[in-house]
Amino acid sequence: MQISGQMRDFVVRFAGEGGQGVVTSAEGLAQASTQVGYHALTFATFPSQILGGPTWTQARIAVDPVLSPGDDVDVLVAFNQEAYDTHAEEVRGNGVIIFNANEFELEGDERGFGLPFDELARSTGNNRAANMVIIGALAYLVDMPQSYLEEFVTKRFSRGRVGDDEIIRSNIQALSLGREHMSASGFSLGALESPQMPDYPQLMLKGNESLSLGALAGGLEFYVGYPISPATTILVYMERNLVGRNKFAYQVSSEIESITTILGAGFAGKKAMTATAGPGFSLMGEGLGLGWIAEIPLVVVDVQRGGPATGLPTKTEQSDLMACMFPAHGDVRMPVIAVGSVEECFYGAIKALDWAERYQGPVVLMTEMSLAERAQNIRKPDLSKVEPESRLVYRGNNGYKRYAGWERSPMPLPGNPGAYVANGSEHDDIGDTTHLPSRHVQMTERRFGKLKLLEETEYERDRAEESVVVMPWGGSKGPGLEAYNLLKERGVPVGWFYTMFLNPLPPALLEELRKKELVIVPELNFQGQFASILRSQGIRAEAITQYTGLPFKVRDLVDQITEMTQSVKKEMAGV
Amino acid sequence: MSKKNPEYDFKWCPGCGDFGVRRALEFAMIDRLETTGEPMENNVVVAGIGCSGNLVHLLEGPQPYGFHGIHGRSLPISLGVKMARPELNVVVVAGDGDFLSIGGEHIGPQAARNLNVCAVVMDNGVYGLTKGQSSPTTKIGEITSSTPYGKLESEIDPLELYLTFGVSFIASGFSGQPRPLAKLITQGMEHPGFSIVHVQSPCTTYNDTFDALKGNARKGIDPTLFTVPDDHDASDRASAYGLLQQPGIPVGVVYQDNGRPSLDQQVELMWERTTERTVQSLMDAFEF
Numbered sequence: 001m002q003i004s005g006q007m008r009d010f011v012v013r014f015a016g017e018g019g020q021g022v023v024t025s026a027e028g029l030a031q032a033s034t035q036v037g038y039h040a041l042t043f044a045t046f047p048s049q050i051l052g053g054p055t056w057t058q059a060r061i062a063v064d065p066v067l068s069p070g071d072d073v074d075v076l077v078a079f080n081q082e083a084y085d086t087h088a089e090e091v092r093g094n095g096v097i098i099f100n101a102n103e104f105e106l107e108g109d110e111r112g113f114g115l116p117f118d119e120l121a122r123s124t125g126n127n128r129a130a131n132m133v134i135i136g137a138l139a140y141l142v143d144m145p146q147s148y149l150e151e152f153v154t155k156r157f158s159r160g161r162v163g164d165d166e167i168i169r170s171n172i173q174a175l176s177l178g179r180e181h182m183s184a185s186g187f188s189l190g191a192l193e194s195p196q197m198p199d200y201p202q203l204m205l206k207g208n209e210s211l212s213l214g215a216l217a218g219g220l221e222f223y224v225g226y227p228i229s230p231a232t233t234i235l236v237y238m239e240r241n242l243v244g245r246n247k248f249a250y251q252v253s254s255e256i257e258s259i260t261t262i263l264g265a266g267f268a269g270k271k272a273m274t275a276t277a278g279p280g281f282s283l284m285g286e287g288l289g290l291g292w293i294a295e296i297p298l299v300v301v302d303v304q305r306g307g308p309a310t311g312l313p314t315k316t317e318q319s320d321l322m323a324c325m326f327p328a329h330g331d332v333r334m335p336v337i338a339v340g341s342v343e344e345c346f347y348g349a350i351k352a353l354d355w356a357e358r359y360q361g362p363v364v365l366m367t368e369m370s371l372a373e374r375a376q377n378i379r380k381p382d383l384s385k386v387e388p389e390s391r392l393v394y395r396g397n398n399g400y401k402r403y404a405g406w407e408r409s410p411m412p413l414p415g416n417p418g419a420y421v422a423n424g425s426e427h428d429d430i431g432d433t434t435h436l437p438s439r440h441v442q443m444t445e446r447r448f449g450k451l452k453l454l455e456e457t458e459y460e461r462d463r464a465e466e467s468v469v470v471m472p473w474g475g476s477k478g479p480g481l482e483a484y485n486l487l488k489e490r491g492v493p494v495g496w497f498y499t500m501f502l503n504p505l506p507p508a509l510l511e512e513l514r515k516k517e518l519v520i521v522p523e524l525n526f527q528g529q530f531a532s533i534l535r536s537q538g539i540r541a542e543a544i545t546q547y548t549g550l551p552f553k554v555r556d557l558v559d560q561i562t563e564m565t566q567s568v569k570k571e572m573a574g575v
Numbered sequence: 576m577s578k579k580n581p582e583y584d585f586k587w588c589p590g591c592g593d594f595g596v597r598r599a600l601e602f603a604m605i606d607r608l609e610t611t612g613e614p615m616e617n618n619v620v621v622a623g624i625g626c627s628g629n630l631v632h633l634l635e636g637p638q639p640y641g642f643h644g645i646h647g648r649s650l651p652i653s654l655g656v657k658m659a660r661p662e663l664n665v666v667v668v669a670g671d672g673d674f675l676s677i678g679g680e681h682i683g684p685q686a687a688r689n690l691n692v693c694a695v696v697m698d699n700g701v702y703g704l705t706k707g708q709s710s711p712t713t714k715i716g717e718i719t720s721s722t723p724y725g726k727l728e729s730e731i732d733p734l735e736l737y738l739t740f741g742v743s744f745i746a747s748g749f750s751g752q753p754r755p756l757a758k759l760i761t762q763g764m765e766h767p768g769f770s771i772v773h774v775q776s777p778c779t780t781y782n783d784t785f786d787a788l789k790g791n792a793r794k795g796i797d798p799t800l801f802t803v804p805d806d807h808d809a810s811d812r813a814s815a816y817g818l819l820q821q822p823g824i825p826v827g828v829v830y831q832d833n834g835r836p837s838l839d840q841q842v843e844l845m846w847e848r849t850t851e852r853t854v855q856s857l858m859d860a861f862e863f
């Protein structure tokens with residue numbers, strides 16, 4: 001396929017068997033591209049079995065920051081026949097399929113080109129250079145200069161070890177071989193525009209890594225968890241890195257232990273957190289209610305996956321919002337922050353810990369599989385600008401009334417004067433159980449009143465004067481924003497709002513939204529959970545739903561938003 | 576604190592065994608204050624839900640910190656308190672239903688961790704607060720409000736269970752003897768690891784076992800309780816099993832293993848195998 005012209009991005013899917021180099025090829029391409037100033041997003045799937053088994057990773061390389069994994073696959077790299085059979089359909093009509101000619105033969109698909117990955121790698125004297133053969137071939141397809149790749153290889157393998165030079169030589173040779181073979185094929189996708197090197201330092205990391213770093217930057221001192229996909233990587237990261245005096249990271253024996261353990265730690269004065277996914281979150285309901293009534297600061301991260309019960313453990317969905325906001329019986333409304341990008345994972349975690357201290361209670365931080373496992377380049381956060389909030393601590397004498405009044409009050413810490421009973425039963429001002437109606441009224445109003453402390457002022461808005469606006473939440477922000485940008489280019493009269501603060505919503509945002517004819521909410525669940533919560537707050541909101549276990553495609557959002565906008569406009573015009 | 580608090584509206588029934596346990600805990604905490612010089616606020620009492628858990632509100636004199644949480648979860652709450660602040664003295668108070676039924680899943684893990692807290696379990700063989708249903712220690716065949724035709728399953732032996740789980744300090748006590756019980760609680764608090772003081776604390780309303788425990792010569796009832804013999808070797812596991820095979824319920828220290836580091840000690844040992852990381856260095860690792 002010979003296509004000329006300028007491209008601003010391209011999407012490659014690497015598919016094969018676990019251990020064949022699927023992930024290292026995708027990561028190598030992303031690293032090589034970002035090092036010269038491109039933006040990259042890679043998204044890995046979990047194989048359905050522990051060792052080997054079919055797996056795939058998608059990489060999107062672009063001149064601009066990447067918002068979504070990409071609707072269409074431009075190039076498929078098929079490591080085996082099964083990979084071809086499974087993924088060929090998703091490659092666009094004039095795309096390219098590079099298949100491992102050492103593994104299988106492909107006939108009757110004019111997009112196919114056989115590249116003997118392993119054989120070419122072997123000919124360089126370095127059996128492990130197959131991924132460089134592939135990257136060289138891909139670079140040719142999009143007209144990426146060889147110098148970029150050589151720079152990357154040189155940097156990566158200059159580790160000050162004996163043999164570095166030989167490894168660099170063989171890898172560069174592999175790049176060249178891939179490029180030469182591809183050029184002989186006659187295939188080309190066009191020319192990727194030159195990158196613009198950002199003028200700030202960058203990180204390349206996954207959502208869960210970003211969230212973990214954010215939590216540490218926010219002053220996290222105490223973490224426990226129980227393994228569950230896709231939250232396990234946070235537990236593993238914390239156990240490795242949250243070490244040292246006065247810090248604690250530990251695997252407990254269930255999610256009931258997770259929540260109750262951080263309740264104890266929060267009570268004792270620590271910034272404490274756990275992370276889980278749906279099944280574990282369900283087990284935490286009673287404990288979250290306890291944190292709410294006893295007024296204990298803590299953070300629970302819900303890395304959403306699909307479906308109820310065990311559901312779809314390795315797929316993405318945004319179907320836990322109702323559960324996160326209302327996880328417990330008895331008049332409870334949890335503060336909820338939902339992050340929408342790898343970068344927001346960092347800042348959202350800091351904010352969640354701040355909120356917990358600020359209002360003295362549990363905060364739910366929502367993320368999802370598609371963010372957790374996505375690696376992306378982001379601007380490196382400046383830690384000198386991060387100022388975590390600390391606890392309002394009681395420093396007086398004994399005889400203090402911890403729960404007196406209608407507002408948040410300083411919290412005594414065990415070991416110091418001010419002893420009280422943190423109580424999960426309704427209580428009086430010193431924490432003794434009581435059933436007096438006046439106390440239940442006071443304490444209920446006190447608990448809800450504290451939510452006011454969490455009212456933020458900043459949120460995203462663009463063309464805010466439009467009467468129809470789109471406002472996704474969480475991980476649907478990326479495809480939502482990409483769709484919005486296209487709609488704006490096309491002149492579709494629609495505005496943009498976004499916040500990661502789902503409860504409470506920034507009051508100014510709430511006020512703006514109440515004036516809109518229609519707020520369109522793309523979200524990955526059947527019921528339109530966020531739209532429904534917005535409606536309960538007097539907003540005319542309607543959801544665009546999807547429940548495939550996969551993220552939205554930008555194209556689908558563009559179509560549906562256009563259609564919904566037009567029908568509102570027609571109605572308004574009285575047609 | 577609640578004696579003088581008119582708003583507090585829970586009262587134990589007259590004669591309830593838990594009065595004696597409260598008294599014993601007060602003695603033990605005052606003793607601790609006097610021997611260590613640490614203020615009362617260094618004690619945290621984590622309570623389960625049940626008549627027994629209300630002990631946390633009924634303590635008199637200088638007040639410790641308290642956490643009265645949810646049914647069955649006092650152990651993991653105490654795990655959080657202890658590992659957050661290992662210097663605190665953490666005591667759990669819970670009923671037999673709370674500790675052994677809904678909360679049973681937490682005993683094994685704390686035993687394995689050798690979590691340095693002292694759990695005082697008030698065993699009355701019944702669910703008191705919910706008005707007389709059967710509990711794990713209710714005997715098979717017994718009639719309770721939830722077993723109108725007799726309890727279908729066997730009772731468990733908590734002391735044997737603790738021993739099997741590897742709890743490193745196990746004592747058995749009686750609420751009718753607050754002073755000796757206080758001594759057991761003190762030993763439990765001083766033990767550097769997971770300690771359980773399992774107390775026979777009769778429910779006078781739904782399962783009055785005072786006579787059966789103490790015996791009543793007038794009624795011709797032999798006591799079930801017997802004092803752990805002086806020559807019992809509590810450091811020996813086999814002897815402890817042997818003691819528990821004897822008819823009746825021993826009063827005293829059943830088992831004590833001082834050789835295992837507690838979880839907080841293990842964490843300190845781990846620090847020697849790790850290097851502290853700054854957030855900046857962790858972040859720099861992702862820079863390209």
Ligand SMILES: Cc1ncc(C[n+]2csc(CCOP(=O)(O)OP(=O)(O)O)c2C)c(N)n1
Pocket residue numbers: 624625626627628646669670671672673674697699701702703704705710
């Ligand atoms: C999750 C949950 N389930 C049930 C209850 C109701 N409940 C309260 S106390 C209790 C049992 C109390 O028995 P025990 O622990 O032996 O304490 P006791 O009252 O005998 O001292 C139950 C079932 C509850 N509070 N929470």
Ligand code: SF4
Pocket residue numbers: 586587588590591592593626627699703704777778779780781
């Ligand atoms: S019901 Fe039983 S356990 Fe509860 S207070 Fe009364 S006597 Fe004590």
Ligand SMILES: [Mg+2]
Pocket residue numbers: 625670671672697698699700701702703710
């Ligand atoms: Mg009981």
